[in-house]
Amino acid sequence: MDQLKKFLSDIYKLNSETLDEYTSHWSECTIPKKTIMTEPERTERYIYFVNKGIQKSYYLNNGKQHVLFFAYTPSFSGVVESFLTQTPSKYYLETITDSKLLRLPYEKHIQLIEQYRxxxxxxxxxxxxxxxxxxxxxxxxxxxxxxxxxxxxVQRSPHLLNMVSQKDIASYLRIDATNFSKLINRVKI
Known part of the structure; x- marks a missing residue:
């Protein structure tokens, strides 16, 4: 919980009672690697905070994955537009590594936001x-x-080079996998 509190406080300093109340409703969950957490046509019911692990969001086009983002410590995870609008997701959210997350249900999130300005x-x-x-x-x-x-x-997320497949990084950067392989061997990191 401390990591979530620090993350939120770094964005906007909340009164400590409000911060304690808000974070007290988050629950821990552990999700194994390669688990699809959200899929198209399913509504995202939780907002997640990553304590450990990496997840990716992607869509499929003709069977090919197109990676939209990676989530990792310390950040939120989930399919944001599905969560905020409570409408079916257009994307997948999948764990790349074993992940330890905190999560808060939509209904509680909205209730607390309405209660605390x-x-x-x-x-x-x-x-x-x-x-x-x-x-x-x-x-x-x-x-x-x-x-x-x-x-x-590489400057923003160097640790992902050793934890995420080159195929996923190439997809995220919109670089052909073959060209990405040549690029990674040519560019000094």
């Missing part, structure tokens, strides 16, 4: 950060070449 402010700030991250990712995909996208990824 400062939680609403916190999640507005989280939504702002999320939006800025999506805009930055979109910019990188549209404006940067493959080598620059790869270097940016």
């Amino acid at each position: 400062e939680l609403e402010t916190l999640f507005r700030k989280i939504a702002e950060q999320f939006l800025l991250g999506i805009i930055e990712r979109h910019h990188q995909l549209m404006a940067f070449n493959a080598e620059t996208r790869f270097k940016s990824f």
